[in-house]
Amino acid sequence: MPSRYADNRFMWQQTLIQLKARPRGFHLITRDIEAALPELSEYQTGLLHLLLQHTSASLSLNENADPAVRRDFERFFNRLTPWHSEYEHADEGPDDLPAHFKASLLGCQLSLPIQNGRLALGTWQGIYLGEHREQGGSRRILATLHGI
Numbered sequence: 001m002p003s004r005y006a007d008n009r010f011m012w013q014q015t016l017i018q019l020k021a022r023p024r025g026f027h028l029i030t031r032d033i034e035a036a037l038p039e040l041s042e043y044q045t046g047l048l049h050l051l052l053q054h055t056s057a058s059l060s061l062n063e064n065a066d067p068a069v070r071r072d073f074e075r076f077f078n079r080l081t082p083w084h085s086e087y088e089h090a091d092e093g094p095d096d097l098p099a100h101f102k103a104s105l106l107g108c109q110l111s112l113p114i115q116n117g118r119l120a121l122g123t124w125q126g127i128y129l130g131e132h133r134e135q136g137g138s139r140r141i142l143a144t145l146h147g148i
Contacts, residue, residue, distance in 0.1 A: 011046075013039055013145040021138045022131045024095070026070040030127045034119065037143060041117040046147015048112045048119065053140045056099035056133045058106035064126025073130070077102050099132035106130055114147055 017036040019029060033050065034040065040048070052059045063069045081098040089097045110127065113120040129139065 009148055011043065011145070011147060015143045015145075017141040017143055019129065019139045019141065021136065022129065024074070024131050024134050024136070026073045027129045027131060028064055028070070028126045029129045030064065030119070030121070033127055033141070033143065037145065039145065040114060040119070043114045043145060043147040044116060046114040046145060048114055049144040049146075050110045050112070050127070051142045051144075052108040052129070053142060054103070054108070054136075056096065056103055057108075057136055057139055058103045058128075058130035058132065059108055059110050059141075060106050060128045060130060061110060061112075061121070061125055062128055063124050065124050070128070073128075077105075077130075077132075080105075093134075095132070095134050099136075102130060102132040114145070 015037060017033065019032060033048075037048070050059055062073070078098075081101040083094045083098055085098075087097040089100075112127075131139070
């Protein structure tokens, strides 16, 4: 349930979004975010801040049209952070530390502009969830809206 504060001009809202579990890879979640925040339409100008509350997944903004981009992202980051290396931290399995590396490289938060009740994304931009674990489970995103 969202919590909300408004003064005479500015509104603040915070909502915890629970995403369903997804397999390892890069997933477009723009529609999931918009569906969880119908109040976006009330903001003429503002910012949406998204914080992914996990250390083995990531958020990023990139091309939303060609699925090959998401597959290429997965191949690139798997080469960059291979599973079968001699990592000291492997308590949760061989994908644990590589998942933390990927999350650190890509980040866990985004700040996106709101314009006329919608996210002001570029034509080919979409919000990606990078799931970096084989069995990452559901993921939580804390969404904070601020604007007028």
